[in-house]
Amino acid sequence: MAENDLLLAEYKRRDFLKLLGSGSLLTLSIQGAEPPVRLRMAPDGLVDAFTGKIEMGQGARTLLAQAIAEELRLPVERIRLTMADTDLVPDDGGTWASLTSPETVPAVRKDAAAFAGHSLTEPRDWKVLGQSVPPLHGRAAVTGSLQYCGDLHVENMRHGCIVRPDAYRARLESFDDSAARAIPGVQVVRDGDLLGVVAPDRQTALEAARLVQAKWKPEPLPSLDEMRETFRTKSIEPVEVKDTRYPPLIRQGDTEAALAKAHRRLHSTYWLPPIAHVALEPRAAIAEWRDGTLVVRCGKQAPFLVRAELAKAFGVPESKVRIIVTMPGGGFGGKQRGECELEAARLAKAAQAPVRLAWTREEEFWVAYSRPAALVDVESGVDAAGRLSAWRFRNYNAGAPGIKPPYVIADMSNEFWRSETPLRQGSYRALAATANNFARESHVDEWAHELKQDPLEFRLANIDDARLKEALEKGAALFGWGRRKLGNGRGFGLACNLEKLARLALFVETEGAAKQLRVVRLVAVGDFGAALNPDNLKNQMQGAIIQGLGGALWEQLRFDGSRQLTRRLSQYRVPRFQDVPDLRVEIIDRREIPAAGAGESSIALPAPALANALYAATGVRPHALPLTT
Structure with missing residues (x-):
């Protein structure tokens, strides 16, 4: 994005x-x-x-x-x-x-x-x-x-806890901290809208924070349905930018003319809700000021970016800020910025002592940023031979990564329209490629069924990348595509992608529908060029696919008029051991071709493949995630 x-x-x-x-x-x-x-x-x-x-x-x-x-x-x-x-x-x-x-x-x-x-x-x-x-x-x-970030301790360390409003966004109006200050060793810190406590141990800090009586002025929060409409009405039309990793507009030919003369046309809209990162380890940081220098121990993906953020916040040179990163216990794009680190540093400055701040699981859900919601409109056309001939793809809010299709289309316009949103949103594994591939591969599958063609054959007929074709054909052979008949609630689906120079294909078998939908079998093929460490490459592909099952089947954050309601794992379904199906991953090792990135790409495959299998089984086409609600 x-x-x-x-x-x-x-x-x-x-x-x-x-x-x-x-x-x-x-x-x-x-x-x-x-x-x-x-x-x-x-x-x-x-x-x-x-x-x-x-x-x-x-x-x-x-x-x-x-x-x-x-x-x-x-x-x-x-x-x-x-x-x-x-x-x-x-x-x-x-x-x-x-x-x-x-x-x-x-x-x-x-x-x-x-x-x-x-x-x-x-x-x-x-x-x-x-x-x-x-x-x-x-x-x-x-x-x-x-050692993970949460395991760290330093000498003379104190523990912090932030007093937060119940609302998603709110301004601090007043507070009564007398009960908290009555606890020995507790210090209450007020710095603008930041209100927190520092105590000798974590349990005391948590208890003191609960005793602070704060009055907040909440900001209203629109519903997701209202946000969805705002994405279109208050979005910014993209312009072509050449020198960027993720161009917001990629076009060729005359899309409008091609749509007008298309033999047949199809228009569909797709929706993905915001979801949480749910790393195993919540954010944690230890901040310490030493003679005007800030030292922060944390688990962040971008240490120099966090250094720059902290230096700017405190008005000191970057040379006066040191970031030391320890294993973060999972990140998935959610641990790039310095939210927890900044809070810890503000508490440490007020307390004049090293302060450890560890977010709770609840804070991870409703204080951290989430994967952006996505609204995607796709309008396309085919010629008399049934080949894709026109393509207009608009992603609202989520981002531009993965927006270009791997298909041969003479006239196309791929667009990211930046939108207004009140939600805290940011990077998530594969960025917007998951949303874009869900919409694109669902739409292509719709075309195959509209034209009464086999979904694999329709894709192969519209792809000229030999490596992507090979990944599809190898996956189909391993899966046994076309050799099993539908029926008894069974569905078969596939999806492919060309993401970050990797060629990917996924074939799935499902059983049931709605809340009873079960993934029976997955076969994935990945061509990442040279396999620098084959076992780790397979691990990355497997992990991304399993994580992708969560966003495809269950995950979504819920809100009311002022709050984020999802605050604990009992309210948020992620993949469990029992959810992992028979999963086969094959790597095509092209030693002579430079290695492509592998950590993110595969997560974009499960959602469309499962949606396509669900349609094959039920005849009902899903246009929104998660698929089980």
Whole structure:
């Protein structure tokens, strides 16, 4: 979505890293920007590597170590990687958009090879890359010794808690803190609309916060139905922008003329509600002021962006803010900004002591930003031969990522209309590609059934990308597409995508409908170019597909006239172990082709594939998520 373009723009200007100590130093560069990784030989014989990327379970630590080890002709165990400490590492942008494999890994390989004094290793000669190296933190993770952000403590640390309004948005009018201040060791902090307490321990902080009597002036909140209409009536028409990762307008030919002369036309509207990230670990941060310098320990995907936010908030140079990132316990795009970190820093400044602030699960639901709601209009036409000939696609509010179709259409206009919304919204795994692919693949499936064509054959007839065709054909063969008959409540569906240079296909089998809908079987094929770590690549694809089941089948946030009603996991259905069906994932390894990003792409497949299977089983076409309501 467009927000990520703004986030990436934050990284145009940064200070260079200065590393002190013995041994050689190598500085790597990438696309003329500041170097994302630096290497030096340490006195103990290990290679120290430094990167602003973070490890959040997606395998970045292992993959970057593999890339360095490959070109230095060393085992992975000889690489010691320091990640995301803004005082020690260079700023290489946030850990988002699946950029580590396609951008950071090639830069590391190139300059590590130069440092070693040889040319870049040919993929056919790889000894470390291309191998399924287990996660370097795997043993610590399964034995419980791996530290996550919520595990951190520092000396003389106090605990904070924020007093929040019950309303989604509200202004603080007055408060009575006498009962809270009567508890020994409790300090109440008021800083603008921020009202919080600091206490010797977390339980006391929570109890003191409950005792503060605050009066708030809430802002009214429109219903989701009202917001949906506002998306169209108060949206901004896009203009062509060439130099951006996610163009808001991609067009070719004359769409209006093509629609006018189309042999047949079809118009459909699709809706996706806002959903929550639901990372296993809620946000947590420890903030400490030391002689005018702010040190924050946290679990964030973009440490230098958070540093910039905090520096601006407190009016200090960025050099006076240090962010140290620990494993965040899941992020999925939800831990990019510095909300919790800023609150912790404000409490710490008032308390003149290190303060740990940990959000509750309830706060994760109704204070954090969510995936944007999406309204998508698709109008298209086919020629007399039944081929797609005209295409107008409008996404309101959600964003531009994944907006371009993988189909051959001579005349098309793909548009992201920025809309007004009162909701806190931001990045979510794959950004708007999930909404765009749900609408597009549902619409294409509608065409196949309108024309009485097989949905697979209709797609193949409108695709000229050989790799995407191969992914579809291989998936169909593994799934047995066309060899099973519908009936007894069974449905079969498929979806494909070309996202972040990856070619993807998913085939599904379902049983039942509505709240009884059950996913029986999934077969997925992914072509990400070179498989740098095949097992991890499969893990990423499996994880994204399983997460995508939640948004497709159950997940949605609910609101009333002033509040967000969804505040706990008992009110919010995410995939459970019992929901995971027979899942087969196959990777097409194209060693000669640069690796594409893999962490996000596959999440865009389940929703349309399941919707298409549901239609095949029931004859009722879903146009909104989640499918079970």
